[in-house]
Amino acid sequence: MMKASPMISSAELALLLLKNNVKILDSSTRLGRQAGDCPAMNFRRCRVKGAHYLDLDGLCDQKTNLPFMLPSRDHFVFNMKRLDIKVSDKVVCYDTSPRNVYGFRAAWMFHAMGHKDVSVLDGGLLKWICEEKPVDEDEIEESDFNYKLVPERVVSHD
DSSP, rough: OOOSOOEHHHHHHHHHHHHHHEEOOOOOOOOOOOOTTOOOHHHHHHHEEEEOOOOOSSSTTTTOSTTTOOOHHHHHHHHHHTTTTTTTSSSEESSSSOOHHHHHHHHHHHHHTTSSSEEETTTTHHHHHHTTOOOEOOOOHHHHHHHOOOOGOOOOOO
């Protein structure tokens, strides 16, 4: 059973950052994204220190076109293994939206799958940054991804 409030304050989370059994998940996504608005890339640019990206677009029921439906147990477990999230871990979810809608959605999924210790970061990433809490940021240099197709290395069947 979840505690009365699923929220965790940024001060509480900051104290937990160094513990091995705490998994912080950025579950940011958006409906109707504009070109170039990629939640996974935004995650790489700025995230709560030590956070992992939880792809809600992929962690869903694979048998329907409806977005964000609860995945099958097997699909959920596969993704938790990939992220190394154990049932004994404390999980903290957040997103980048002002109301943390997808953070709550992710926390509900964990709750529905029987996870006992899951919280949502109060204020999400926006509040975390405003309070100058620690973040991880990756520089994304376009020149690092200057791939070009070499046609002579590809054989196609016409």
